[in-house]
Amino acid sequence: MKQYYEHDGCTIYHGDCREVLPTLEQISAVVTDPPYQLANGRKANTMGKTANRSGSGNLLKGTYLQNRDYGAMVGGDEPFEPSMFLGFREVILWGAIHYATELPNATKWLVWDKREGVEIDDNADCEMAWTNLKGPARIFRNLWKGVYRKGEENISVAGAKLHPFQKPVELMRWCICKLKYDGIVLDPFMGSGTTLRAAKDLGRRAIGIEIEERYCEIAAKRLAQGVFAFDDKM
Numbered sequence: 001m002k003q004y005y006e007h008d009g010c011t012i013y014h015g016d017c018r019e020v021l022p023t024l025e026q027i028s029a030v031v032t033d034p035p036y037q038l039a040n041g042r043k044a045n046t047m048g049k050t051a052n053r054s055g056s057g058n059l060l061k062g063t064y065l066q067n068r069d070y071g072a073m074v075g076g077d078e079p080f081e082p083s084m085f086l087g088f089r090e091v092i093l094w095g096a097i098h099y100a101t102e103l104p105n106a107t108k109w110l111v112w113d114k115r116e117g118v119e120i121d122d123n124a125d126c127e128m129a130w131t132n133l134k135g136p137a138r139i140f141r142n143l144w145k146g147v148y149r150k151g152e153e154n155i156s157v158a159g160a161k162l163h164p165f166q167k168p169v170e171l172m173r174w175c176i177c178k179l180k181y182d183g184i185v186l187d188p189f190m191g192s193g194t195t196l197r198a199a200k201d202l203g204r205r206a207i208g209i210e211i212e213e214r215y216c217e218i219a220a221k222r223l224a225q226g227v228f229a230f231d232d233k234m
Contacts, residue, residue, distance in 0.1 A: 001013055001014065001015025001016065001019050001020050001023075002014050002015065004213075004216045004220065005216065005219070005220040005223065007223065007224075008200065008223075009199075009200070009203075009204070009205040009206065010196050010199065010200055010205070010206050010207075010208070010223050011206070011207045011208070012190065012193070012196070012207075012208045012209075012210065012216050012219055012220060012223075013207070013208070013209045013210075014210060014211075014213050014216045015209065015211065016209075016211055017188035017189065017209040017211075018084070020188075020209045021084070021188065021209075024186070024207060025184070026183070026184070027088055027183070027184050027185075027186045027207070028088075028089055028090065028179070028181050028182065028183025028184050028185065029088065029089060029090035029091065029092070029176075029179050029181070029183065029184075029185050029186065030085050030088045030090070030091045030092070030093075030185075030186050030187075030188065031091075031092045031172065031175050031176060031179075031185055031186070031187055031195050032085075032092070032093060032094065032186075032187045032188055032189050032190075032195065033093075033094035033095055033165065033167060033189060033191070034080050034082070034093065034094075034095065034188075034189045035080065035189060036079065036080035036095050036098050036099055079099060079102075080095075080098075080099050080102075081102065082096075082099060082102055082103060083102070085188070086103075086104070086132070088186075089181060089183075090131075090132065090133060090179050090180065090181060091130075091131060091132045092110065092129050092130075092131045092133070092175050092178070093129055093130045093131070094127060094128075094129045094167070095127065095128075095129075096109075096128055096129055096130035097127075097128045100130065103130050104132075106130055106131060106132060107134075107135070107136060107137065108131045108133040108134060108135045108136060108137060108138070108178075109128055109129065109130060109131065109137045110128065110129040110131060110137070110138055110139075110140065110175065110178070111126050111127075111128050111129075111137065111138070111139045111140070112126055112127045112128070112129075112139075112140050112141075112142065112144075112167075112171055113125065113126050113139055113140065113141040113142070114126055114127065114142070114143065114144045114145055115143070115145060116141045116142065116143040117143075118143060118145055121145070123145065129175070131178070133178060133179075133180070134180075138178070140171055140174050142168050142170055142171055144167075144168055165191065166191065166192055166194060167194050168194070169194055169197050169198050169201070170198075172194050172195045172197070172198035172199075173198040173201055173202060175195075175198075176195075176198055176199055176202055176204060177202070182204075183205070184204075184205045184206065184207055185199045185204050185205070185206045185207075186206070186207045186208075186209075187206070187207070187208045187209070188209045189209070189210070190208030190209055190210040190215065190216075190219055191210065191215055191219075192215050192218045192219055192222065193208055193210075193215070193218065193219025193220070193222045193223060194222075195208065196208045196219060196222075196223060197219075197222050197223060197225075200223060
């Protein structure tokens with residue numbers, strides 16, 4: 001493991017979170033989207049054979065989709081074991097519907113409506129996060145269906161996704177705003193750094209851990225950008 005990046009309250013470690021965690025200072029909250037097997041026992045894939053199709057499609061005026069295959073993703077070969085994260089003061093775990101039997105009962109589930117009025121297709125309408133927070137379940141609506149992405153990360157503005165399982169920065173800001181306590185926010189499966197980017201926008205200290213170095217580089221570049229102006233009434 002190594003410290004890959006540190007600036008303006010955000011730190012990135014390149015390594016296995018199981019090795020990095022014991023070396024960290026006190027963490028206030030864990031907000032993450034871990035690698036996991038799907039509930040049907042299958043592993044989520046990136047694009048596979050479809051990524052090798054020739055040509056690209058014109059989606060919006062001036063924009064094109066290039067078929068991409070991110071290759072084999074590290075992690076997710078075994079069912080995710082959440083127990084090592086459940087002792088933290090505040091925890092938000094995305095994808096929890098796929099490993100819910102390993103989690104305690106909870107009331108404040110977070111639901112992300114990805115469809116937001118768009119016609120139903122073969123993909124899930126929503127994703128769900130388990131939390132140990134107090135209060136009722138809440139819904140966040142943000143269109144994120146394939147190339148159709150809402151707001152600051154619309155394909156016409158942000159281009160292609162940086163990670164196959166990337167989540168909206170606006171969603172992660174919403175999550176962090178649900179936290180009651182100040183302190184360091186940890187994402188032990190950082191990916192392209194969305195949680196850290198959201199934390200920086202909110203003025204929160206954050207630590208990200210990522211086992212694939214290419215995503216450490218992407219996350220560092222995202223953190224180097226200026227703070228996004230947003231509506232904090234979330």
